[in-house]
Amino acid sequence: MGMFLNSIDSYEKYKTMAFSTYFVDKTALLAELIPSLFEEPRHICITRPRRFGKTVMANMIGSFFNTGIDSSDVFDRLEIAKDSIYQKHLNKHNVIQIDFSKVDDECKSYRTYIGDIKDLLREDLHAAYPNVTFRNEGTVVEDLKRIYAKTKEQFIFVLDEWDAVFHMPFVKESDRQNYLLFLKNLLKDQAYVSMAYMTGVLPIAKYSSGSELNVFVEYSMVIMKRYSNYFGFTEEEVDMLYEEYLKITENPEVTRKGLRLWYDGYHTASGARMYNPRSVACALQNNQLSNYWTSSGPYDEIFYYIRNNIEDVRDDLALMIAGEKVSAKVQEYAAISTELDTKNQIYSAMVVYGLLTYEDGEVFIPNKELMGKFEELLQTKSTLGYVYQLAKESDRMLSATLHNDTQTMSEILSYAHNTETPICRFHLLSGKAGR
Numbered sequence: 470m471g472m473f474l475n476s477i478d479s480y481e482k483y484k485t486m487a488f489s490t491y492f493v494d495k496t497a498l499l500a501e502l503i504p505s506l507f508e509e510p511r512h513i514c515i516t517r518p519r520r521f522g523k524t525v526m527a528n529m530i531g532s533f534f535n536t537g538i539d540s541s542d543v544f545d546r547l548e549i550a551k552d553s554i555y556q557k558h559l560n561k562h563n564v565i566q567i568d569f570s571k572v573d574d575e576c577k578s579y580r581t582y583i584g585d586i587k588d589l590l591r592e593d594l595h596a597a598y599p600n601v602t603f604r605n606e607g608t609v610v611e612d613l614k615r616i617y618a619k620t621k622e623q624f625i626f627v628l629d630e631w632d633a634v635f636h637m638p639f640v641k642e643s644d645r646q647n648y649l650l651f652l653k654n655l656l657k658d659q660a661y662v663s664m665a666y667m668t669g670v671l672p673i674a675k676y677s678s679g680s681e682l683n684v685f686v687e688y689s690m691v692i693m694k695r696y697s698n699y700f701g702f703t704e705e706e707v708d709m710l711y712e713e714y715l716k717i718t719e720n721p722e723v724t725r726k727g728l729r730l731w732y733d734g735y736h737t738a739s740g741a742r743m744y745n746p747r748s749v750a751c752a753l754q755n756n757q758l759s760n761y762w763t764s765s766g767p768y769d770e771i772f773y774y775i776r777n778n779i780e781d782v783r784d785d786l787a788l789m790i791a792g793e794k795v796s797a798k799v800q801e802y803a804a805i806s807t808e809l810d811t812k813n814q815i816y817s818a819m820v821v822y823g824l825l826t827y828e829d830g831e832v833f834i835p836n837k838e839l840m841g842k843f844e845e846l847l848q849t850k851s852t853l854g855y856v857y858q859l860a861k862e863s864d865r866m867l868s869a870t871l872h873n874d875t876q877t878m879s880e881i882l883s884y885a886h887n888t889e890t891p892i893c894r895f896h897l898l899s900g901k902a903g904r
Contacts, residue, residue, distance in 0.1 A: 471593030473565050473586075475537025479627075483528040484543050490713065491750040493706045496549035498526060498699045499533055503554055505664045506562075506625075510686040512656065514631075514667045515700065517690055518823025520747040520762050522700045523668040527566070527629040530666055534562040534625050562663065563624045565590065570633035579644035582637070583651065610654050613661045623663035626656060632669035635676055649681040657684045671821055690737055691820060691827055697737035702744040704733075714753045727758050734835025736828045745823075748838060760838050781812050790843050794831035 470477050486492060505511045517523050532540045533549070539560060549555055567586060576582050587609050594612045595603055601619050603612055616622060634640055634648050656665045665685070672689065673682050688696050702710070711725050728749060735743040751761040785795045797816045816832045819825040826835040834840050 470537040471596060472589045473567050474590065474593035474597055475535050475564055476531070476566060477538055479528040479531030479564075479566055480535065480538045480540050480543070483525070483532045484540075486525055486528070487543050487547070489750075490717070491710050491753050493702060493710070493746070494548050495522070495526065495699045496529065496533075496544065496547045498696065499530065499549045499558075500552050500554065501696065502530065502664070502666065503558055506558075511663070512665045512667075512685040514669065514673060514682075514685040514687045515696060516669050516672055516687060516821070517700045518821070519670060520745065521690075521823070522746050524568070524629055526699060527568075527627050527666070527668055530625075531564050531566040531627045533559060535564045535566075536560055536562055537564075563622060564627060565624050566627040566629070568629040570630035572637065577639055579634075579637075579640045579648070582634075582639075583648065610659070613655075613659070617661035623661050625663055626665040626667075628652075628665070628667040630669065631667050632671060632676055645676065649677055653681040657682075671818075689821065690735070690743070692738055694737070694739040697739045698741055698743075700743075700746075701735060701737075702746045702749055704742055704744075707744050707749055710749065710753060718753075718756055720756070722756050723752055723758055728752065731758050731837045732762075734833075734839075735823070735826050745836075745838070760841060762838060782815060785812070786843065786847065789825075789832075789834045790840065790847065794833040796830060797827070797832045798830075799827055799832065 502513070505513065515523060515526070532538065533544060537560075541559060544550055544555070544559060567590075572582055573585065576585075590609050591603075591607075591612055594609075594616065598616050598620070601612075601615050603615060607615075613624065631652070635645060640648075656662055667685065673685060673687055687693070690697060690700065707728060708725075711723075711728065714723065715721055728744070731752070732745045732748045733742055735745070737743055745762050748761040752758050788795055795816075798813050799817045799820055816825060816827075820827045820832060823835075824839065825832045834843055
């Protein structure tokens with residue numbers, strides 16, 4: 470067992486998850502993936518927003534196939550154990566698993582970052598195959614080819630958060646091209662690859678021109694039906710978790726309706742409603758509805774996407790914050806433009822990132838957890854113009870109403886009457902003030 474080759478790390482992490490109170494068995498995914506070991510497509514990329522179970526599934530895959538461990542104590546009790554292929558593949562394959570979002574806190578350059586990954590992987594390979602002759606100045610690809618030539622052994626690659634590299638502050642444009650070339654050489658048309666399973670947030674086309682990674686079939690949440698139910702919690706799964714919550718919680722304060730209001734709202738290509746899994750689990754564990762997903766990362770992304778075209782999107786934002794849906798042509802939902810200028814490009818990116826959801830030609834804010842962040846945006850970004858001002862005035866209206874300050878109420882009503890955006894008037898007079 471090494472750092473990346475047949476590591477015990479994924480097993481330990483998935484075991485902890487599998488024995489947790491609010492665990493959902495998604496091992497049926499394994500049965501769908503196993504045919505990829507023998508036929509195309511064997512290069513699979515799953516793109517999902519943050520905190521939608523990508524790493525959990527990557528650890529599940531790694532710990533199931535990994536030949537360096539015995540994970541039967543975890544999987545014998547799960548759905549996959551009922552499948553006829555279970556024993557044939559449990560811990561029977563070499564797995565190379567890399568989480569590209571992990572970076573040393575002292576790393577200052579891409580060369581150091583990727584160099585450490587290559588060095589550690591080569592150390593793993595040399596230790597595991599002492600009878601293979603390796604060159605001191607050889608590469609990872611060369612070493613893998615030498616292993617395959619001598620042993621005919623293949624490898625399953627599990628590459629988690631592959632696109633995290635593109636967001637690292639020390640990574641330059643030339644580094645990005647070198648990284649794509651590294652992945653291409655490692656995975657494309659290589660006999661030692663039995664399957665490559667990769668996860669990321671945004672579409673491959675966002676970072677690659679296509680030729681480097683065109684071997685991958687990409688499965689996004691809103692385009693591809695296959696695998697759609699394995700990432701996030703379905704309505705039935707949340708029902709199951711909620712029943713368990715009621716059994717073990719002494720004074721339950723979370724309602725089933727509350728879970729739906731706060732964390733539901735996403736839609737898969739198969740038409741299923743999908744809940745944010747991290748938020749549901751945290752709410753039940755803590756016995757409290759709160760912002761769990763949006764507090765797990767910087768949500769200035771909302772403003773990042775709209776900043777190039779505030780004039781066109783600010784009225785739509787006011788509509789969506791008022792609970793309305795907005796028509797959009799989100800072409801293939803592909804957030805691939807370097808510059809997000811048009812509304813459709815902006816909404817495409819926000820749908821893929823999980824900030825908006827899409828159904829029947831309309832985009833909207835999926836749930837209360839996200840709604841709070843959009844409202845916060847209107848309260849803090851003065852560049853949103855009159856929408857920002859109306860949001861500020863809505864708070865003044867609420868305060869004036871509570872204190873029976875009729876003069877202030879009259880002034881704000883006059884302002885709302887004269888503003889150029891009717892939906893903003895609606896939001897001010899009936900939405901916020903009536904909360």
